[in-house]
Amino acid sequence: MSVFKQLDELSVFVEAKMKKNNIFTTERMFCDVYCFEPGQRQDAHAHADSDKVYVVLEGTPKISVGDDEHEVAEGGAVLAPAGEPHGVSNEAKTRARVLVFMAPKP
């Protein structure tokens, strides 16, 4: 596996549902780019023992953590601590790409 990658080249969208594109995986963590067409979403869910960080690369998706939800623009970063429900909803008219980092790998 090359340790040098380009996120743009690995950002694949699909019509059926939001697409998770893996960038790196180790025993300790993973790093993905999630791609959302307009209207696509990741339903709220929680990981008991893993923390997740979202960083918006493109678009203006709504991101929720617990009862808190905000539209997040490029350069916005969001922490979903272990145990907290979190999700993403792209209600905008443009595509959204979100960098995701999770540790430890669930």
Added chain:
Amino acid sequence: MSVFKQLDELSVFVEAKMKKNNIFTTERMFCDVYCFEPGQRQDAHAHADSDKVYVVLEGTPKISVGDDEHEVAEGGAVLAPAGEPHGVSNEAKTRARVLVFMAPKP
């Protein structure tokens, strides 16, 4: 601690040396933005038990992992697996900002 942050607002540069700006820290990982003025660097070093991911937000820093070194543009992502020496050198004439994830927190 708010779990919603803006990376731009937290990107502080200092003249003395490259600046590490913490975004999130948990028991399991941390997320920083490293800010490099032209000529600033992070010397190569290794973490025995933690993986690091660099994602370039701005600029064209050179990033090394082991014997491999590349100039990396915005949207480039680099994995420094546990035990591999890695570093960053901003030899460009423009500022560089690099998102950093590390897990587990050393």
